[in-house]
Amino acid sequence: MKKVLELKNVHTYYGKIHALKGINLEVFEGEIVTLIGANGAGKTTTLRTISGMIHPKEGEVLFEGVAVQHLPAHLIVKRGIGHVPEGRRIFPRLTVEENLEIGAYLENDRHKVEERKAEVFELFPRLAERRRQLGGTLSGGEQQMLAIGRALMQDPRILLMDEPSMGLAPVLVDLIFETIAELNKRGKTILLVEQNALKALEIAHRGYVLQTGEITLSGPAKELAENEEVKRAYLGG
Amino acid sequence: MLEILIQLLPSVLLEGLILGFVYAMIALGYTMVYGVLELINFAHSEIFMAGAVAGAEVFILLKGVIGNPFLLLALAILIGGAVAAIVAILVERLAYRPLRKRGTTNRLVPLITAIGVSFFLQDLVRLIEGLWHNAFYRRYPSFSVFEATYTLPNWIGVLTILATLWLAFWVIAYFGDWLVRLFSKKERAAGRTLSIVAAGLTLVFAFFYRHVIFADLGMTIQMKSILVIVVSLAMLYGLNWLVHKTKLGIAIRAVAQDAQTASLMGIDPDVIVSRTFLIGGFLGGVAGVLFGLLYTLVHPYVGFIPGIKAFTAAVLGGIGNITGAAVGGLVLGMLEMLGGTYLTFLTNGAMGTEYKDILAFLILIFILLFRPQGIIGQQLGEKV
Numbered sequence: 069m070k071k072v073l074e075l076k077n078v079h080t081y082y083g084k085i086h087a088l089k090g091i092n093l094e095v096f097e098g099e100i101v102t103l104i105g106a107n108g109a110g111k112t113t114t115l116r117t118i119s120g121m122i123h124p125k126e127g128e129v130l131f132e133g134v135a136v137q138h139l140p141a142h143l144i145v146k147r148g149i150g151h152v153p154e155g156r157r158i159f160p161r162l163t164v165e166e167n168l169e170i171g172a173y174l175e176n177d178r179h180k181v182e183e184r185k186a187e188v189f190e191l192f193p194r195l196a197e198r199r200r201q202l203g204g205t206l207s208g209g210e211q212q213m214l215a216i217g218r219a220l221m222q223d224p225r226i227l228l229m230d231e232p233s234m235g236l237a238p239v240l241v242d243l244i245f246e247t248i249a250e251l252n253k254r255g256k257t258i259l260l261v262e263q264n265a266l267k268a269l270e271i272a273h274r275g276y277v278l279q280t281g282e283i284t285l286s287g288p289a290k291e292l293a294e295n296e297e298v299k300r301a302y303l304g305g
Numbered sequence: 306m307l308e309i310l311i312q313l314l315p316s317v318l319l320e321g322l323i324l325g326f327v328y329a330m331i332a333l334g335y336t337m338v339y340g341v342l343e344l345i346n347f348a349h350s351e352i353f354m355a356g357a358v359a360g361a362e363v364f365i366l367l368k369g370v371i372g373n374p375f376l377l378l379a380l381a382i383l384i385g386g387a388v389a390a391i392v393a394i395l396v397e398r399l400a401y402r403p404l405r406k407r408g409t410t411n412r413l414v415p416l417i418t419a420i421g422v423s424f425f426l427q428d429l430v431r432l433i434e435g436l437w438h439n440a441f442y443r444r445y446p447s448f449s450v451f452e453a454t455y456t457l458p459n460w461i462g463v464l465t466i467l468a469t470l471w472l473a474f475w476v477i478a479y480f481g482d483w484l485v486r487l488f489s490k491k492e493r494a495a496g497r498t499l500s501i502v503a504a505g506l507t508l509v510f511a512f513f514y515r516h517v518i519f520a521d522l523g524m525t526i527q528m529k530s531i532l533v534i535v536v537s538l539a540m541l542y543g544l545n546w547l548v549h550k551t552k553l554g555i556a557i558r559a560v561a562q563d564a565q566t567a568s569l570m571g572i573d574p575d576v577i578v579s580r581t582f583l584i585g586g587f588l589g590g591v592a593g594v595l596f597g598l599l600y601t602l603v604h605p606y607v608g609f610i611p612g613i614k615a616f617t618a619a620v621l622g623g624i625g626n627i628t629g630a631a632v633g634g635l636v637l638g639m640l641e642m643l644g645g646t647y648l649t650f651l652t653n654g655a656m657g658t659e660y661k662d663i664l665a666f667l668i669l670i671f672i673l674l675f676r677p678q679g680i681i682g683q684q685l686g687e688k689v
């Protein structure tokens with residue numbers, strides 16, 4: 069299997085705060101890998117380090133075997149990393165359709181853009197109904213759909229998702245997880261950050277547990293879900 | 306007295322509108338840059354000046370070569386706009402970007418830089434013009450086709466007067482309602498009620514002053530004013546299309562709303578910032594050429610007053626808001642002309658038109674005090 073993404077001994081700082089203390093992580097083609105951990109563990113920082121919004125002080129981020137940790141975010145995206153950021157970060161004063169269009173900023177083939185848009189609308193019919201509505205006026209769930217759709221418009225080779233189920237009603241949480249599983253079935257490689265560890269481990273192939281900037285456990289999702297320590301800390305068991 | 310004031314109204318408003326278009330185009334440069342960077346680019350008045358001076362050079366150099374004044378104007382507009390755009394891009398690249406990259410968070414630093422850049426550009430243009438012509442006052446040549454005047458049909462004047470009266474009565478009705486509410490528990494009057502009351506008052510007034518309103522006013526317009534209006538409308542239309550219908554436009558708005566997330570879409574924010582300076586600079590340069598066409602004399606210091614007026618217009622419309630800048634420019638132009646003309650009348654000539662500048666700055670101060678978000682409010686930016 070092809071290794072899509074690899075983090076080697078990544079150290080990231082916010083000023084003097086040592087947020088990531090030597091992260092090692094791999095994602096293979098076709099996998100859903102989940103990264104779970106408590107608040108402030110460094111999950112978001114890991115994703116931000118991968119997509120170049122913050123640069124590590126030490127270590128390497130390899131995307132398809134090439135070190136990208138020194139590149140600015142827009143060039144990393146260009147290589148094929150899509151990022152659904154924490155808190156959705158929809159452009160509030162762009163319409164739903166414009167949000168999607170801007171997702172495909174790097175694609176110059178109009179035909180492909182329309183094709184992908186149709187795919188997103190098929191995945192989330194709700195967005196099709198609201199295509200002329202401003203992003204800021206959508207409900208939380210719709211905004212999450214839009215954030216995912218926007219990232220899909222890039223047709224990325226790996227999709228980083230930061231807590232896509234945060235703040236959503238249970239029905240919508242289920243819908244989002246179903247969608248993630250469906251995307252994976254269609255061939256997307258996904259690195260999923262979640263607070264909802266139970267659900268995440270259900271759909272993931274493998275998982276990593278992050279604790280105050282360090283990976284403390286990793287393995288197949290099923291094994292993690294059975295692990296006593298994980299159960300106690302993250303599954304409320 | 307009232308008769309004269311009413312009969313003057315259409316031509317004064319028309320003058321104001323023409324000036325307003327120039328302000329609007331400059332104001333767009335301030336507002337767009339503020340939208341993407343939250344920076345007041347005070348050097349924008351010098352970018353406008355660069356366009357005005359470049360346009361003058363085109364006119365003077367090519368007057369003997371190109372016979373057709375319209376073609377000449379088209380060239381001056383293109384070159385004036387291009388020169389201003391290049392200056393704007395260079396200013397961003399050499400002055401603002403290094404500050405941004407250094408992560409300066411203090412708002413005062415870019416502001417003072419902008420003022421420094423202003424002085425630098427003024428003296429740079431003065432130096433170039435001085436070395437080149439041994440003089441830095443340049444005059445736009447006059448062409449008889451541009452000076453030609455045309456009489457406008459009377460109904461335009463009548464409609465203008467009626468519309469202005471209606472607006473004035475609406476404002477009076479609004480404050481009347483407010484006064485009544487001060488002393489009673491009456492509900493706030495609906496906008497429609499106010500409109501109908503204003504319309505009624507207008508009709509009554511128009512009936513008693515019919516000999517004034519429907520008199521033959523003989524309103525005229527000069528060819529160059531028509532050109533200013535046509536070119537400005539074309540530019541505003543073009544900008545609107547660019548901002549709303551093109552990929553670049555969506556990207557500019559995305560960066561204005563959330564630059565970090567925009568970079569996750571593969572957008573290089575630096576490129577977008579640069580393009581924004583290009584567009585704003587081009588509009589400013591074109592405004593400079595039109596300004597030269599209207600007022601003929603240009604020089605390295607010509608940017609200051611129109612620049613600060615246009616800044617006022619941008620604030621008036623809500624800085625960061627594109628539509629607001631255009632509307633603010635037109636409103637400011639008309640208010641200024643009204644104030645300038647009527648003040649002279651009302652004070653029996655004691656206060657001349659030179660006080661119109663004070664009016665613009667009073668407006669600026671009042672808006673900043675009471676409604677800093679402008680009439681329409683911020684739109685392009687609206688950070689999340």
Ligand SMILES: Nc1ncnc2c1ncn2[C@@H]1O[C@H](COP(=O)(O)OP(=O)(O)OP(=O)(O)O)[C@@H](O)[C@H]1O
Nearest residue numbers: 082085087105106107108109110111112113114263
């Ligand atoms: N911009 C910042 N400046 C300083 N410290 C930060 C910043 N962002 C995050 N941190 C710190 O880095 C650590 C990791 O934060 P991070 O946001 O990656 O956690 P997380 O696992 O995503 O948490 P959550 O589940 O709450 O989203 C925390 O201690 C946090 O306080």
Ligand SMILES: [Mg+2]
Nearest residue numbers: 111112113154
């Ligand atoms: Mg987080």
